[in-house]
Amino acid sequence: MKQGANKKKVAVYTATGCRTCEHAMVDLHYEVNPLTHWAEVVFWPYLLGSAWEDLNGEGRVDVCFFAGAVQTADDQAAAVRLRDKSQILVAVGACAAFGGLPGLANLSPAGPEPEAAPEPSPEMPPLPPLLPKVLALGSVVPVDYVVPGCPPTPPLLWAAFQAVAGLGTAPARLGYAASRLPGPVAEALAAGLLPPRGSVFAGDKAVCASCSRVKEEKLFRRVLRPYQAYEESGRCLLEQGLICQGVATREGCGGLCTAVGVPCRGCFGKPPAIVDPGAKMVAAISSTIDSSDAEEIACLAEDFVDLAGTFYRYLLPSQCLLMATPMTVGKHEDHNP
């Protein structure tokens, strides 16, 4: 590993979300060789207490890892500023990539008025105003790479670090990541080149490809809510009547949630072959309904609850055809969110 002048300048920032993606990045420091050998972190507020002023004198930042959704005017300003400043901008985590859990706010109208807050007086500092809708990072500025997941899994996060901030050496742990990444990305990774702009650091197929459960025959006779009885291990959850978003979700996590007995909720976003994950789930579930009687079908449909909140749990601001804000077109048109 080379050191010294070749170190890439790295920035890390979270807008609106939680700190889990940043914790995931810090954990990489331990999991593999210390990042400090080939990365110079010039801006990482959570870890280093960096101030915005620290970015002024630094020249360009080589790679910025941006987590969190864009919900306030400050989030938007931060996104614009970091995009301006950085050679490469990576959206890390479901919030930055798609909008994430905060994006559910776009679906729910606000509830009853809370206890009226006192009027702001002039000596109080202002708060950054909320944007009309929660946005994914890519709707505000062009994004170069995406690492999905809530939070991203260590192998894929490490693959992303290696690809954009590393110096081309490919340690053995990349093997797992590379086996799950689409061909062009894996090849670029192995060769130490930048992957095609717009690449998503995850697989191309659906989660079903990596899920450890046994798939037999898909027939929906009745719908189960996740608190009801089902086999905790063994058979495909969708086949047992649970809504599992794995059918319409990009693989890469290895089927983490289904492996521990809970249905997938789609934090890796939709695979490239699907246009709208909600439509896909409707089609997938409907095609397995075991009935040709209109009344029976309508009755069964009544048992489904909160379709939008389940099919688009992390994806409303960017991957729901009806509610998404379009992605900003970047320098290259092959951006496929």
Place this chain on the structure above:
Amino acid sequence: MSDFEPKIIAFLCNWCSYVAADAAGVSRFLQKPNVRVIRVNCSGMVDPTYVLQAFALGADGVIIGGCWPGDCHYISGNIKAMRRAPLLKKLLSELGIEPARFRLEWIAASEPGPYARIMNEMVDEIRSLGPRREMRATA
């Protein structure tokens, strides 16, 4: 609102409802001009994505026309469409699109009258619903 003219997208299956639409035209049934027809081979090939895409691109209403159950040229294509409709309607209504804006109708080739009537009814219904309202996030 008085000059709101809804745009309705109609996916019509080649073997039944499209023929009915054609016959309605030839027979000079009075039809409102708000419907744009897309001919598909079978109602069963209308993926829910097309419906969502139509709404996303600005349609005020979407209707799928298929053969009566038992008459499908591909045996059971229309049954597939029938299976999708309730869930699709539910998803649409959760996304702010009223159930009346989406319909699945059986229209035989020999039913130009019913075709015209259904289309006109739908146009009127959607006109009274008005333009689509935006779902917005509030604090």
Place this chain on the structure above:
Amino acid sequence: MKTITLECLRGLEAPARVAIRRQNGRCQAYLQTTSPRPLAQLCRRRPVEELPRLVTLLSPAHHLAAALALDRLGEVTPPEMAQNMREGLRLALTYRRHLRKLYFLLLAWENPWANGDSLGSRRRSHTFPPRLMDDAWRHLSLAQEAVAILGGRFDHPVTAVAGGVSRFLKEEHYARLAVIAGACRDFALSFSDFLASQVFLWGREEGWLAAELPPLPSLTLSTPEEQFVRRDGRGQEQERFTAAALWEKVGRHQEPWTYEDFAYFREQGWQHLEPTSVDHLFAVGPLPRLNSGTPASAPAAVGEVERLCSVLGPLPRRELAAAYWALLVDLLQAAESMVELYTPEKLTGPTLRHIPAGWGREAQAVVESPAGWLFIQVRVDERGLIEDLQLLDPATANNALCCLVAQQVVAAAAAANLGWQDTKKRLELSLLPL
């Protein structure tokens, strides 16, 4: 009027900044949470069984509180194995969170990614034992692994479900958990010696861990009976009430300069946020728990409390060193409890969960999370879809304390004529353990 904004405070979990307004020589500091996370709004109309996964946006411990609320809503009690697994997860989360906080404290001195000593002009007169930071990190990683085994994922856990947990542990997990517990306990013991003698004592003597937190009343949870205990600023018990009565006693208040709510005692009503009038407020978390004399059961933790008292003085304590020390006590308690709990006997059983027959209309639960107690109340409609969600978590409960600490630190820094960089570092140091 001049405003200085200290943004991006190091180690702060929530998105927040401190805005300082100077007018006529007076300085007023505002700790502003700059982005809301309106869980109640996000969860409305979601199926209630999704609640444990939705609330992890705020913290992993919310997952456990939500699962407990679901148990109550479904009127089921999880089987013993499931309860133990959930408790095991809670302990691993506690260990991880507190070790991370203490690691952040030490990172101020020995930071592989920053240049220089972040405490400004203070000279280090102690050197760290070799590989201490590496060791700390390695055990953080082990705790992370325990979280992944018990929670299903290394963060945003998923395994606590209504009525129990979602899957049995695998054969290899039992041995691994036992190893992890032993290693974490051993490390916690040696780490505590280092912290107590080299860091806390020195910090208190040198002054930068000596500042006293404002004398807020405290509200702690007495677990077997699920009662809240209210004590005044001097540690005297004033009243007890059941968790069910929380909203009668405690209200929420909003200020226009922050997106995070405040909690206060309704009896006194909301007053201004000033260090001189704090009786309507309260603090939660490790330090109030320590001061309440809640008996730690683990010998190592008990011993640590004794050491704290012999160095700092008798309880209750309010200096910053005590706030960090309280994290250490909790760390030891968690580590010892992990050793006791991570055994095949405790974590094996025939049943994963008791399945609810249906849902009631309303339920509440309270759980001791690493940062303090966490109260959750949920109301559903006849289909089990969430109508209303009320959360009182440590972020809200301690908002007033943190704002007052910010005011105090800024005022002291202004009086000592410190530059804004040093002020920021003091703020970070003071807010980190809360």
